[in-house]
Amino acid sequence: MFDTVLIANRGEIAVRVARTCREMGIRTVAVYATPDRESAVVRQADRAVHLGPSPLKRSYLNIPAVIEAARITGAQAIHPGYGFLSEDPDFAEICAANGMTFIGPPPSVMSRLGDKALARSLMARAGLPVLPGSPEPVEHLSTAQEIAAGIGYPVIIKAVAGGGGRGMRVVRRAAEFARAYQEVRATAQAVFGDGRVYLERYLESARHVEVQVLCDRHGNAVHLGDRDCSVQRRHQKLIEEAPAPGLSESLAARMAGAAVTGALSVGYVGVGTFEFLVDGEDFYLMEVNCRIQVEHPVTEMVTGIDLVRQQLLVAAGEPLTIGQSDVVIRGAAIECRVNAEDASRGFVPAPGLLEVFEPPAGPFIRVDTHGYPGYRVPPNYDSLLAKAVVWAPDRPQAMARMVRALDEFRIAGPGVRTSIDFVRTALNDPRFRAAEHDTTLTDRILATGG
Missing domain, CATH: 3.30.470.20 (ATP-grasp fold, B domain)
Structure with a gap:
């Protein structure tokens, strides 16, 4: 078992992870952005390392800073909690390259399941039921409109890299589709760095x-x-x-x-x-x-x-x-x-x-x-x-x-x-x-x- 685990997250999940680690006799390292310097996990952890100012890319999503915090504190493993870096296969690979264990699935699995369209296809091949939809990301508006018409409205447009309820839009009429399609693509690119989207039939009351x-x-x-x-x-x-x-x-x-x-x-x-x-x-x-x-x-x-x-x-x-x-x-x-x-x-x-x-x-x-x-x-x-x-x-x-x-x-x-x-x-x-x-x-x- 690990001697020291770095918790690459904040809020209640960071406190939650720290508590189990303490019960197991594992030392904990908290990392924090400037607004979180008085946070509960900083108070509870065995050590705390400042990552940077509040912007996520300069703190909780600053992978070099997180890895350096683990290195200087002797952490053998990193628990990413949820959100932030928890489903980032690149981060998991960087952890491994630096001799640290990423507490989560292998990067290859995260890559396949993190791509929502690919995951949908893989699970369908494994026999799991999926809603009617596009078999792969849809790159062109005209193609997306044809697929939506074939599925039947309402449809939902989803970001391939989406998660946490973000990067999706329900479209109930064909006249609304073009604008929604462009907006979801733009949001997906801005939030996830990947503008690809796919379509599914939307169930109104499931x-x-x-x-x-x-x-x-x-x-x-x-x-x-x-x-x-x-x-x-x-x-x-x-x-x-x-x-x-x-x-x-x-x-x-x-x-x-x-x-x-x-x-x-x-x-x-x-x-x-x-x-x-x-x-x-x-x-x-x-x-x-x-x-x-x-x-x-x-x-x-x-x-x-x-x-x-x-x-x-x-x-x-x-x-x-x-x-x-x-x-x-x-x-x-x-x-x-x-x-x-x-x-x-x-x-x-x-x-x-x-x-x-x-x-x-x-x-x-x-x-x-x-x-x-x-x-x-x-x-x-x-x-x-x-x-x-x-x-x-x-x-x-x-x-x-x-x-x-x-x-x-x-x-x-x-x-x-x-x-x-x-x-x-x-x-x-x-x-x-x-x-x-x-x-x-x-x-x-x-x-x-x-």
């Missing part, structure tokens, strides 16, 4: 369900159940729960089997997520995420398995000690994201000084956060401030516990707003409570004022 997989370097793979992530804003999740409610045993088993098959077909290693759209008893692959997910705590709560610990063990070359029969789903878990943003104004970021920050507590409540009284939430980065996670023997009790937990949150400060009121409204929505919701729930709530 559920977003994903399956967690865990694979080692010795050809072993298991799934750790499913999660529902249908409550979203701008294709980014707000509420997640495990197991996904309302699925038939047959559907859940078929999705889990497809995820394991897909992982083995590409030689996947580590923790990964297969994301599906569910329409009745049918399901279709959306994408594969080659990293730990924001919503991993709900899987941990219902399985009792520490996913970060498993990432570290697998990265160190250990074979899985967990077989499929060892994975038992118990009870129900729900996670609500507490973002520093104003839902009444379209979920715009609302950072500021946390004069008051009191998370909930009590039986079977977990709060993953980097917030504390006196912390100034910077405007430079993602708005995620905390994740409230609860477990209960069944879903109704989990919902009641989550409402109580949200009611206990106390967050205040100049300019600070959070998503708590909105997620509480969503939890109390009759469609959510009956597990009859889908990815349109947020828009419906906003359209009716709750």
Whole structure:
């Protein structure tokens, strides 16, 4: 096992990784940009290295600076968390070239699955169901229009290198297609450095369900159940729960089997997520995420398995000690994201000084956060401030516990707003409570004022 791990991330995921490392007796190195110099992970880590000023390319995406921080602190491995460098195959190769272990899948796997169009093709060949769409990136507008007409509207245009809900646009009419196509290409080039896009049929009212997989370097793979992530804003999740409610045993088993098959077909290693759209008893692959997910705590709560610990063990070359029969789903878990943003104004970021920050507590409540009284939430980065996670023997009790937990949150400060009121409204929505919701729930709530 590694003596020292550098955590190439910030916020609650950096704190989360540091905690498991500490439990395993591993020294941690935090890296930080100037606005994060007083962050929780900087306070908790054994060592901290300043990367640079706030712009991402001069700090968290500054690969030479990250590698140098690992070198001078003697880190043998780098945990990228999620976002930033977590799905960058070039970074993984640079880690290896410098004698450091990248805690994630091999660069070749990330390259193939990070290209969303190629991943779609690979998984289709492995037997996973995919929505009708373009078999490869579409480079010309006229070709894209012909494909869209053949698929039938609505269609969704997606960036090949997209992720995190960015680089996609739903088009419902042919007259809107040309402008949307050009805008998505421009956004993809600006955000991801890759302007290629592909097309898929868009399901208006599907559920977003994903399956967690865990694979080692010795050809072993298991799934750790499913999660529902249908409550979203701008294709980014707000509420997640495990197991996904309302699925038939047959559907859940078929999705889990497809995820394991897909992982083995590409030689996947580590923790990964297969994301599906569910329409009745049918399901279709959306994408594969080659990293730990924001919503991993709900899987941990219902399985009792520490996913970060498993990432570290697998990265160190250990074979899985967990077989499929060892994975038992118990009870129900729900996670609500507490973002520093104003839902009444379209979920715009609302950072500021946390004069008051009191998370909930009590039986079977977990709060993953980097917030504390006196912390100034910077405007430079993602708005995620905390994740409230609860477990209960069944879903109704989990919902009641989550409402109580949200009611206990106390967050205040100049300019600070959070998503708590909105997620509480969503939890109390009759469609959510009956597990009859889908990815349109947020828009419906906003359209009716709750």
